[in-house]
Amino acid sequence: MYGIGADARSLTAVERLVRVRGREEGKPILVLVKDLEMAATVVAEVPAVARRLASHFWPGPLTLVLPARDGLPPPLTAGGSTIGVRVSGHPAAAELVAALGAPVTAPSANPPGATPPRRLADARAYFGDAIDAWVDGGALAGGASTVAAAEGDRVRVLRHGPVSEAALRAALEG
Numbered sequence: 001m002y003g004i005g006a007d008a009r010s011l012t013a014v015e016r017l018v019r020v021r022g023r024e025e026g027k028p029i030l031v032l033v034k035d036l037e038m039a040a041t042v043v044a045e046v047p048a049v050a051r052r053l054a055s056h057f058w059p060g061p062l063t064l065v066l067p068a069r070d071g072l073p074p075p076l077t078a079g080g081s082t083i084g085v086r087v088s089g090h091p092a093a094a095e096l097v098a099a100l101g102a103p104v105t106a107p108s109a110n111p112p113g114a115t116p117p118r119r120l121a122d123a124r125a126y127f128g129d130a131i132d133a134w135v136d137g138g139a140l141a142g143g144a145s146t147v148a149a150a151e152g153d154r155v156r157v158l159r160h161g162p163v164s165e166a167a168l169r170a171a172l173e174g
């Protein structure tokens with residue numbers, strides 16, 4: 001689905017994203033990264049279990065929730081101590097992150113409660129000129145990523161998605 005991207009390092013950009021999108025209070029914002037090296041700019045540590053899952057499922061629809069670094073824009077963590085990171089499997093999103101050379105926010109491009117857009121026209125209908133630039137990724141399949149918290153030597157699924165719990169466990173055992 002389409003997302004709204006902003007430089008995740010910039011408090012001004014992240015706060016604007018929250019205003020424009022109407023992000024719910026207390027709901028963290030995941031970020032897209034190029035790889036684990038870039039993830040290390042927003043996470044305090046990458047446990048071995050997270051490294052293994054990342055090597056198996058990235059790029060792709062798996063968001064890993066890891067301990068957050070201090071000093072991040074507060075909306076990214078929603079006051080918590082973790083942050084969700086993912087390497088996108090979509091070429092346009094991956095190129096955007098690589099071009100910026102920094103993590104990019106990636107909440108879906110819809111107001112809370114509205115259907116996440118799978119076409120650029122749908123995203124534009126929600127936000128129009130409130131977004132500075134649009135990237136047309138074509139018609140997207142839709143669907144949210146699996147969200148999993150890496151906790152020590154185990155993984156806990158927080159949101160079910162395309163990567164099944166069985167696949168996560170198999171990756172850790174294999």
